[in-house]
Amino acid sequence: MIKLLFVGDVFGQPGRRMLGKTLPDLRQDVDFAVVNMENAAGGFGMHREAAEGALRAGADCMTLGNHAWQHRDINKLMQDPENYPIVRPLNYADPETPGVGWRTFEVQTKEGTERLTVVNLLGRVFMDQVSNPFSAIDKLLERGDLGSVFVDFHAEASSEKAGMAWHLDGRVAAVIGTHTHVPTADTRILPLGTAFQTDAGFTGPHDSIIGSDPAGPVARFVTERPHRYAVAEGRAELNAVYVQIEAGRAVGIERYRAVEDGVEADGL
Numbered sequence: 001m002i003k004l005l006f007v008g009d010v011f012g013q014p015g016r017r018m019l020g021k022t023l024p025d026l027r028q029d030v031d032f033a034v035v036n037m038e039n040a041a042g043g044f045g046m047h048r049e050a051a052e053g054a055l056r057a058g059a060d061c062m063t064l065g066n067h068a069w070q071h072r073d074i075n076k077l078m079q080d081p082e083n084y085p086i087v088r089p090l091n092y093a094d095p096e097t098p099g100v101g102w103r104t105f106e107v108q109t110k111e112g113t114e115r116l117t118v119v120n121l122l123g124r125v126f127m128d129q130v131s132n133p134f135s136a137i138d139k140l141l142e143r144g145d146l147g148s149v150f151v152d153f154h155a156e157a158s159s160e161k162a163g164m165a166w167h168l169d170g171r172v173a174a175v176i177g178t179h180t181h182v183p184t185a186d187t188r189i190l191p192l193g194t195a196f197q198t199d200a201g202f203t204g205p206h207d208s209i210i211g212s213d214p215a216g217p218v219a220r221f222v223t224e225r226p227h228r229y230a231v232a233e234g235r236a237e238l239n240a241v242y243v244q245i246e247a248g249r250a251v252g253i254e255r256y257r258a259v260e261d262g263v264e265a266d267g268l
Helices: 012-027 048-057 073-078 133-140 158-168 215-223
Strands: 002-007 032-036 061-063 102-108 113-122 148-154 174-178 195-197 236-246 249-259
Touching (some): 002 012, 002 113, 002 148, 012 032, 012 236, 174 236, 195 236
Parallel strands (some): 113 148
């Protein structure tokens, strides 16, 4: 059995701080930790400082999303897979796209060594157009050496995320959504053994509008004009999902949430 922890989108410096404070303790109770770093650098993408902080905290793999290319650092980091285990979205058509969209790991558990493949997919509904994520994952699953498969589906539409989970039910261990930054309450295991949650939520400023200081988004809604968005300050929260995997299928899933300074927490 693999005990996996998936941490939702890390957002800005408050998210990196919360990850650094919280993940080391959470990591002690799991075999493998995947962290989505899509918004770790000022709310957009990931740079070297953010990647190294996540690795120090205990991340075994870092996934991305639609802001993957925001910082120049990312291309160099992807060229050093031994030190930076990054998985960017799989479904880019250009074969010259830097990095990889999936990565297989040999995970040490209490019972022995288990093979785990982490996949990052990018949705297309209400987002910039990329290649079909359904076709991309189908092609990947034609391989027979992936072991248990964990999918981070970075997408906007709840329907597209649910569609992916049902499409892959019984073929992968888990499909967990990211991107919307709000944790959903539909945590479950589908009939054929695939764990699913529409969105894991994010790790970042608690008193914010999905990470941004409320002043900017509120001003835009009120005035109908563009306004500068800034990463919110103050206390942070961490949202994550635990998945227990056995023989390529999920046997347990539970969401986890903690708010800085112990204001509120739930889950395991």
